[in-house]
Amino acid sequence: MDNSSIIKVSVIVPVYNAGIYLKRCLGSLSIQTLKEMEIILVLDCPTDGSDKVAEEFALRDSRFRILRNSENLHIGNSRNEGLKAAKGEYVAFCDHDDYVAPNMYETLYRCAVNLELDLVCSPAVIIRNSGERQMKDYPSLPPESLPFSILKGAVGTSSNDDELKNFPSSGAIWCKLFKRSMIEEHNLRFVDTKKLTAEDLLFLMEYAYRSHRAGQVHKPLYRHVLEIGNTGATLSYINPDKIINYLKYLYDFLSVNSLLSDPDFRFRFNNTVKIQSLITLHRDYTFHKSPLRLWSIVKRFKSERIVREAFQASPSCIFIHPTMIRGFLFKILRFIICH
Structure with missing residues (x-):
């Protein structure tokens, strides 16, 4: 043509x-x-x-x-x-x-x-x-x-x-x-x-x-x-470093455009941080079955300020994946990241 x-x-x-x-x-x-x-x-x-x-x-x-x-x-x-x-x-x-x-x-x-x-x-x-x-x-x-x-x-x-x-x-x-x-x-x-x-x-x-x-x-x-x-289903696509870089990019976009000052956008961002953290841990452990690897990923997320702040902001999480281990895994993860 x-x-x-x-x-x-x-x-x-x-x-x-x-x-x-x-x-x-x-x-x-x-x-x-x-x-x-x-x-x-x-x-x-x-x-x-x-x-x-x-x-x-x-x-x-x-x-x-x-x-x-x-x-x-x-x-x-x-x-x-x-x-x-x-x-x-x-x-x-x-x-x-x-x-x-x-x-x-x-x-x-x-x-x-x-x-x-x-x-x-x-x-x-x-x-x-x-x-x-x-x-x-x-x-x-x-x-x-x-x-x-x-x-x-x-x-x-x-x-x-x-x-x-x-x-x-x-x-x-x-x-x-x-x-x-x-x-x-x-x-x-x-x-x-x-x-x-x-x-x-x-x-x-x-x-x-x-x-x-x-x-x-x-x-x-x-x-x-x-x-x-x-x-989207491959482990490469959801590895922890890529997820954290995604969350940082999202945070920077919202910050530059003054959207994080809006409580609704701040809540949505915090919830996305928590959901993505949970999804990454759940899928990685499902595949590798390694507690040591899981612990290293938890520490990786905990080292990021935007992740700590998101978990500290609210004791709950709005879940979007019905098959995920919801409350129990979230409570453990929140306790570790916040302390």
């Missing part, structure tokens, strides 16, 4: 070792009803033949473009490479093991243009080994108010009744459409996922902070596949 002015949506897909799931992902992109789009496949040095699958789709459909990383950049910087090459009026992101409805990008694009939106959201269907679950919509708000709500949801949850207590959907970037001119105007990029995690939450947070108008399509158009080896 030579004339960049007719590209309405650029879909960026980092590709590493997607295995058997890549064909389903790219197949769902190849049948999109929106013709004026490009699908940028960023090959991040795959070793399982995913590059060959990508090349086959590019040969059959001119909407597919292939970028090749000279070294393994991981998902954050791979998305950044896609952003550098993107020509569409709007940008979307798709994970290499997920798939989408045939009319997804046409539906989101029409909503964006008709309502003059910077950001368009839709609920996703989360697919696990145990079954499927559709995520909820954001609260029904005017376009001018929704970006602030999205921002709060990306920072954290505030209560058990919080409408934004909906992590996979409220923090996800893959079921949303972003205006490329806004990304370029504010030089928004993903963080390096070799150094810190939650690159999607941080990108959405920074984008929503700068957005003027956002809207929703109340249809589940995106299928997000979990528990089959996707990036």
Whole structure:
């Protein structure tokens, strides 16, 4: 597609070792009803033949473009490479093991243009080994108010009744459409996922902070596949140093933009610190079964001022993961960190 002015949506897909799931992902992109789009496949040095699958789709459909990383950049910087090459009026992101409805990008694009939106959201269907679950919509708000709500949801949850207590959907970037001119105007990029995690939450947070108008399509158009080896499930993605760096980045953003002085944002941040600490300990011990390793991680978290302050701020925690060992583990962890 030579004339960049007719590209309405650029879909960026980092590709590493997607295995058997890549064909389903790219197949769902190849049948999109929106013709004026490009699908940028960023090959991040795959070793399982995913590059060959990508090349086959590019040969059959001119909407597919292939970028090749000279070294393994991981998902954050791979998305950044896609952003550098993107020509569409709007940008979307798709994970290499997920798939989408045939009319997804046409539906989101029409909503964006008709309502003059910077950001368009839709609920996703989360697919696990145990079954499927559709995520909820954001609260029904005017376009001018929704970006602030999205921002709060990306920072954290505030209560058990919080409408934004909906992590996979409220923090996800893959079921949303972003205006490329806004990304370029504010030089928004993903963080390096070799150094810190939650690159999607941080990108959405920074984008929503700068957005003027956002809207929703109340249809589940995106299928997000979990528990089959996707990036977010790997131990590398949630190692303690990356989690702490994520929390520091989040803290710095809130501080620079004077949001920590707001009690609601402060509570959301503190709760995120506590939840991420618990999740990291729980998953690491589940995998390694090492009390000594667990103790070293606890000490690592305790050494950080923002972690100590978050645990000292409140004796409780608003949990978002129903399978987590809740009160008992939290009380022990809080006691150790606060003393």
